[in-house]
Amino acid sequence: MAALGSKLAALQSKACEATRFAAKHGCAYHKTLMEKNKHHVVDPPTIQKCQELSKQLFYTRLASLPGRYEAFWKEFDSTKLLWKNRSNLKVEDAGVAALFGIELYAWSCLGEIVGRGFTLTGYHV
Structure with missing residues (x-):
């Protein structure tokens, strides 16, 4: 039971250390990340714009399904052909x-x- 207590204390210590690191460097990392990727940010970032982009993503994914379906069956057909010719594998x-x-x-x-x-x-x- 003492071993479990020492492992718990070590884990708690590591968690506190990680929290301190994130608190110290998190803001700078966020600022750098946003600066590098500002071309992806829609200005102004409103709730309405986020909802619109979410709908665009959803319907774009739906529109890509026929192409994905076709690619799946092409891959499946090539796998069947490979299985037929497995002696040449x-x-x-x-x-x-x-x-x-x-x-x-x-x-x-x-x-x-x-x-x-x-x-x-x-x-x-």
Whole structure:
């Protein structure tokens, strides 16, 4: 139990240190970031303009769906063709496919862990 207390104290100390760093350097970082990206800022930044931009983004994304749908089916067709000709598959291509599958599985596992509240067993302590 003492080990848990010392870990908690160390974590609290690191959190306080990070908070002090953010408080000291946060304003300067924000100012620099906004200066570098001022060409992206709509002036004046009103609620109405934000709502308008939000709607534009939403409908632009919707308008891009047919192109994405078509690209998906092209990719799917090329995958089917690759599967048909799998006897001609090179070791490098199989390795890339295996790594892609492992990456998908890892992201799935990570999503499960996040969904359980960052616990490995599913039980909250």
